[in-house]
Amino acid sequence: MNEPLSLRDLVEAAAAKRDASGLRLAEIAEAEGFKITVTTINAIRQGTYKSKPRPSTIRAIAWLAGVTEDVAFTAAGQPVPGPPFADELPPGVDNLPPKARRAAIEMLRALVDLNRRALESLSGGSLSGGDLSETGDDALPPSWQGLAAYSGPDGHLEREREWSERGEEPQTPSEKE
Template sequence: MNNAESLQSLLDQAVVKRKTSVRQLGFAAQDAGYKVVGTTLGHIRAGRYKSVPSAETIRAIAWLAGVDESVAFAAAGQPVPGPPLADELPPGADNLSPKSRKAVVDMVRVLVDLETGNNEQRTSDPQDATPRTLRAVAPEGDSRPGQKTELEYGITELHGEDARIIPVPPREKLAAHPKVKTRREQLDEETGERDDHEKG
């Protein structure tokens, strides 16, 4: 049974295979070095477990059911984690200052959130997605002298899928990026005005 639909069915399989109770499964997993208790396994099997199972619990269930870890993680609806990231950090990482360590942790947290969000977008039906309300971060018009009072586009903060869906307006339409004439364009205009005067 390699195509288990849930962790519950894997635990059912483990109970049948080992001919024991869920409580005893917990003891067996502990003896094998897994940090899991029988009550957690019991709640999962009964469908009363409200939290997201930890990677350790999922690995224990895979071992108890005699299936590959990837099968258990798929049954839990989670990707198979890679090796511990701490093992891949370069020598000296443990000697970083508190400020640098916080920067590393914050960056990892952002990347985790990003990838989790991307996974959710890939697994969700795009037709079911409702567009998020966008938050304006700057006024849509500026009535100061020399500025346009009516702008076709405002300045808006976009995130994730919204940033890919909304077309980017032309640069000259953006209030934050007004068309700036180069020195060459200024000279051409001045030269053109002089030519007009000479012709007149």
């Protein structure tokens, strides 16, 4: 069986599979905890849907049509999202002080923006579709590390340089003998 090529194909497949109208599809999805409106379903079926679908809409359509989320995101012309980032954070991250949390959030915002710009340049403008999931780590520019580098006060660097010139090393606890 060939995979559907668009969200419209997926919604039509869901309607045929469940022998349901747009209203009934929305009710079935809602009963399973998905959020999608009858207006959205009908607009997609009629080919008049002009918005970029939300991930929750794409997931609902995938479930209704009985296909994987990968198939649905590809049909929507959107990159397939990875696992929730919050699930990959190390233990203790919730104990970071406010200043460290702000720094981490700002760095993530910068990386997301860099990735979005790289994907847009690969797709020739706005992020409107195409298979962008193969870009992976290559989506960041080669200078990303410099862009994410610390740019705060650097007095400590001057002290370290001065100590190094004197031949002094930072004091570290020695192992017990």
